[in-house]
Amino acid sequence: MHHTIVPPLPLSGGCQCGRIRYRLRARPLVFYLCHCSECQRQTSSAFGESLRIRSEGLDIDPGLRCMSRESESGKQRQGWFCPDCGVRIWHGTSGSEEINIKAGTLDDTSWLMPAGHIWASSKQKFMAISADEISYERQPEDNYAALKQRWQHMTG
Ligand SMILES: [Zn+2]
Numbered sequence: 001m002h003h004t005i006v007p008p009l010p011l012s013g014g015c016q017c018g019r020i021r022y023r024l025r026a027r028p029l030v031f032y033l034c035h036c037s038e039c040q041r042q043t044s045s046a047f048g049e050s051l052r053i054r055s056e057g058l059d060i061d062p063g064l065r066c067m068s069r070e071s072e073s074g075k076q077r078q079g080w081f082c083p084d085c086g087v088r089i090w091h092g093t094s095g096s097e098e099i100n101i102k103a104g105t106l107d108d109t110s111w112l113m114p115a116g117h118i119w120a121s122s123k124q125k126f127m128a129i130s131a132d133e134i135s136y137e138r139q140p141e142d143n144y145a146a147l148k149q150r151w152q153h154m155t156g
Pocket residue numbers: 015016017018019020082083084085086087
């Protein structure tokens with residue numbers, strides 16, 4: 001298992017053009033990669049990076065715009081982005097107290113190490129997941145408990 005050290009809080013980040021800046025005042029609950037086709041399309045890349053925190057831990061400049069979409073499970077999923085450069089800053093699900101920061105927007109990404117992978121069933125063929133990593137074929141049914149526990153061990 002890989003280990004990493006979460007830098008001292010707050011963690012800072014922002015969009016590509018610099019209009020939107022944010023600070024994370026809460027320790028991340030988990031960091032994982034999502035290989036679902038929605039994340040692939042949204043990032044125009046191979047996977048999405050999710051740094052999960054409790055929403056009250058996010059201090060962010062005003063002015064974000066929201067794109068809302070109904071997921072397969074019928075919940076509203078929201079993606080918040082800079083109206084000037086279009087960079088997604090965070091994602092959330094209606095009714096949840098936890099949100100996902102798009103971790104590529106952090107100023108310092110050097111310490112990031114995923115606790116695992118979700119939606120491996122649709123991952124790109126060139127993405128290798130090693131046998132000792134936590135990997136879910138689809139959505140975790142335990143509300144991310146196993147991924148969060150591994151993150152605790154990785155960062156403890
Ligand atoms: Zn921007």
